[in-house]
Amino acid sequence: MDLTNKKLILERKHKKVYESNDCIIKSFSKEHPKSDVFNEALNQARIEETGLNVPKVLAVEEMDGGWAIIMLKKNGKTLKEIMESDKENIRKYMDMFVDIQLDIHSKSSPLLNRMNLKFSRQINELKELSATIRYELLTRLDGMKKHTKVCHGDFNPSNVLIGEDGEISIIDWSHATQGNAAADAANTYLLFALEDKELADMYMDIYCKKSDTARQYVQRWLSIVAAQRLSKNVESEKELLMQYIDVVDYL
């Protein structure tokens, strides 16, 4: 691995992403739990074993007082950048995006974390929802069909890289679990809806057609994934997420 000339390409509150000639270094702040960093690297290693095209993890090591994941760099642009620069062909890209997600859902990885366990833990910890609402959400979650499909958990066009030769790579596996694919689709719908409702509806339409899934089945997951996302505590998202949690249903 060659980390000379590493260049900062992205900076967030708790992490910095660098690139060098052939590597990407995702470096987390020292407050970020070590176990989360290892969990992300382990998820990515498990996904490598499914045969999906993901960047190979090379190492997890201490860096600037925190922990960093070092992985191979994939060339190309994110599908988000491509979609934004070629809006005329947005439907074609959305088709491609859904095909990639369906390919992920066709895989299994028996040792990956379980979606339902993760969601119920996150909802239980959400003290800004009343105990009544949490109970209703957990009952709803419990009533959903249990599946073991690989779910990305943060599947949006910024986590898909397209190379000049057409190579498709999927990155950012920190939220990956095994579970019900419709929950993963509801999560993707929500990620679009937080930015652009029209695009969200286009996504839902194409996902439901391609996967032969009823819209209502995906929609039933919306309140659960919205609550789960609320636990990230992003102030600007709260209002919309509360609408999707649709509390009036339970009162």
Ligand SMILES: Nc1ncnc2c1ncn2[C@@H]1O[C@H](COP(=O)(O)OP(=O)(O)OP(=O)(O)O)[C@@H](O)[C@H]1O
């Ligand atoms: N292996 C890679 N090869 C090339 N570019 C990468 C690679 N990994 C990350 N990147 C670039 O860095 C950006 C951020 O990486 P990543 O998606 O893993 O982090 P993130 O979006 O900040 O994570 P999170 O969604 O958990 O907040 C990507 O959008 C991509 O442009």
Ligand SMILES: [Mg+2]
């Ligand atoms: Mg990302």
